[in-house]
Amino acid sequence: MQQTYDVLVLGSGAAGLTAALSAAVEGARVVVLEKADLLGGTTALSGGTVWIPGNQPARAAGIADSCESGLRYLLSLSHGLILPELAEALVQRGPRYIDFIHEHTELRFQLVEGYPDYHPERPGGLPRGGRSIEVGLMDLADLGPWADRIAGVPSHLLIRETPLGGGTGVLPAPLLAERSRAGAEGLGRGLVAGLLAACLRRGVEIRTSTPGRRLLTDDGAVVGVEIGTDAGAGTVSAGSASTGTPVADVVLARSVVLATGGFEYDPVLVRDFLRGPVTRPLGAPTNTGDGLRMAMRVGARLGNMREAWWAPAVSVPGVRRDGGANGLLASRDRALPGSIMVNGHGRRFANEAANYNAFGGAFHQLDAARFEYPNLPAYLVFDQSVVDRFGVLGGGPGAPVPAWVARADSLGALAAALGLPAGQVEATAAAFNAHARAGTDPDFGRGESAFDRFPGGRTLDPDTPSSTLGPVETAPFYGVRVESSLLGTKGGPRTDPDGRVLDVDGDAIPGLYAAGNVMASPTGMVYGGAGATLAVAGIWGMSAGRAAVHDPKSATSQERR
Numbered sequence: 001m002q003q004t005y006d007v008l009v010l011g012s013g014a015a016g017l018t019a020a021l022s023a024a025v026e027g028a029r030v031v032v033l034e035k036a037d038l039l040g041g042t043t044a045l046s047g048g049t050v051w052i053p054g055n056q057p058a059r060a061a062g063i064a065d066s067c068e069s070g071l072r073y074l075l076s077l078s079h080g081l082i083l084p085e086l087a088e089a090l091v092q093r094g095p096r097y098i099d100f101i102h103e104h105t106e107l108r109f110q111l112v113e114g115y116p117d118y119h120p121e122r123p124g125g126l127p128r129g130g131r132s133i134e135v136g137l138m139d140l141a142d143l144g145p146w147a148d149r150i151a152g153v154p155s156h157l158l159i160r161e162t163p164l165g166g167g168t169g170v171l172p173a174p175l176l177a178e179r180s181r182a183g184a185e186g187l188g189r190g191l192v193a194g195l196l197a198a199c200l201r202r203g204v205e206i207r208t209s210t211p212g213r214r215l216l217t218d219d220g221a222v223v224g225v226e227i228g229t230d231a232g233a234g235t236v237s238a239g240s241a242s243t244g245t246p247v248a249d250v251v252l253a254r255s256v257v258l259a260t261g262g263f264e265y266d267p268v269l270v271r272d273f274l275r276g277p278v279t280r281p282l283g284a285p286t287n288t289g290d291g292l293r294m295a296m297r298v299g300a301r302l303g304n305m306r307e308a309w310w311a312p313a314v315s316v317p318g319v320r321r322d323g324g325a326n327g328l329l330a331s332r333d334r335a336l337p338g339s340i341m342v343n344g345h346g347r348r349f350a351n352e353a354a355n356y357n358a359f360g361g362a363f364h365q366l367d368a369a370r371f372e373y374p375n376l377p378a379y380l381v382f383d384q385s386v387v388d389r390f391g392v393l394g395g396g397p398g399a400p401v402p403a404w405v406a407r408a409d410s411l412g413a414l415a416a417a418l419g420l421p422a423g424q425v426e427a428t429a430a431a432f433n434a435h436a437r438a439g440t441d442p443d444f445g446r447g448e449s450a451f452d453r454f455p456g457g458r459t460l461d462p463d464t465p466s467s468t469l470g471p472v473e474t475a476p477f478y479g480v481r482v483e484s485s486l487l488g489t490k491g492g493p494r495t496d497p498d499g500r501v502l503d504v505d506g507d508a509i510p511g512l513y514a515a516g517n518v519m520a521s522p523t524g525m526v527y528g529g530a531g532a533t534l535a536v537a538g539i540w541g542m543s544a545g546r547a548a549v550h551d552p553k554s555a556t557s558q559e560r561r
């Protein structure tokens, strides 16, 4: 059976659902095909924060910022890898994206107050925040049968209430109970829920367990997608919760939007393209580079292939609902006074408080003499004062440290338990402690940036280095292995600002669009601030969905690079 649509979207994360909504708003008949049996991809697992320079909530709060200043900031970090016209489109379209979301969904963006940019001292950077925003709470119960079809686990917190966003992670019990009763959720699941509800209202058809396999072409133009034969079970049609709806082997469409996320779960693509080792990804396990392969088969030009939204991660026992291995983004814990990180030689190797994307670079440093990656794996070491004052690994202040974390009464014993050289770990901590007491880190400059001081600064004084520098000295001591991870890869087919996929000569491939982590990111190796990845997904989704409806099929890109 063949079915024909105006726009076919592959993937149901932020990029895919935004593209679908955008196309539907333009009056198109739209279908979203999702490979997994749950919707939302990595987006549903995320914090749902979006990074937009010159955004409306910041302006309302009296924060001085502009798109131009955001562009200056991004370009100051480029190292020659950012294409200025794409970065310009990103910042110029950010406020328009907020208007789009506010006009066509029930989502409402709010400021995550005080969240600094990731490199706030760069030209155009904001040390006191203003660019990171999040959607408010969404009532998932309104989604009816779709409510339990979104990946991730329910959380009734906003990002600014979590330790990552500057809160404690602890809500008054009556408030938590009220939100839980109402099914009110924020973060990534709230974002997905709001987009999904808007898509359904516009008549977008959504099918789960339906992977796109290959693009269908006719005289060089993309005209549809061959879909997986494992589709069917768990398939849900828009407006009903019926399962097992028969699906076609081929779905025809005037335009196809690739929004299939990154290639982080495909070991071959990871080996062939990424700049350094990755030992465990954090996102949706169905992100295996399918869209990348589809685009390569029809001659797409590739870009930014070595890059990812890098992150250090801690493995947690157990498996998630979507089949991915449990894990935690190791972000705030590294930056708190009373914690350090060491490598396998027992030595510190970077500013632990640096943002997670930049920290990924420390994992990829090669020791030229030994020809080894000395910082892989690494270990987070912290003392009881961190547990008592701030809480660790997602827990609030004083919350018990999980049993799978190593613990010992002395640093030497902890090092032995972790398989590290005890004498070196003790010496490393002693040197760090002496400097920390004086409020300096001559080795790695920890505490010099406002970003370093943000996590501890919510409890302590954000203007002094002691909000991140504090001696590791209060027994018991704890340690856990930290791995090289990522939130998603950011290389793929090159697009123009409207998401048109370009071929190897720089011409648009008629009928083919891409948005989100599947495409070559407009930010090179830069992660500007909390929410920068969802901003790319949302803005390119919005633009690609619109272009997919209005482009004449023979359109070619003006952009030849």
Ligand SMILES: Cc1cc2nc3c(=O)[nH]c(=O)nc-3n(C[C@H](O)[C@H](O)[C@H](O)COP(=O)(O)OP(=O)(O)OC[C@H]3O[C@@H](n4cnc5c(N)ncnc54)[C@H](O)[C@@H]3O)c2cc1C
Binding pocket: 010, 011, 012, 013, 014, 015, 016, 033, 034, 035, 036, 039, 040, 041, 042, 043, 044, 045, 046, 047, 048, 049, 050, 051, 210, 211, 212, 213, 259, 260, 261, 262, 282, 283, 284, 286, 287, 288, 289, 290, 291, 309, 329, 486, 487, 488, 515, 516, 517, 518, 530, 531, 532, 533, 534, 535, 537
């Ligand atoms: C713990 C965590 C927290 C994060 N927090 C934030 C944050 O607060 N702010 C931020 O900006 N970023 C955050 N990120 C990163 C962010 O979630 C991702 O970069 C973003 O969600 C990518 O969106 P996407 O739509 O491109 O891909 P995804 O959301 O991953 O969606 C891709 C979808 O495509 C589907 N798919 C794959 N192949 C096929 C196929 N062949 N056919 C059909 N469908 C297919 C997948 O199953 C998936 O559902 C976080 C990530 C993690 C892991």
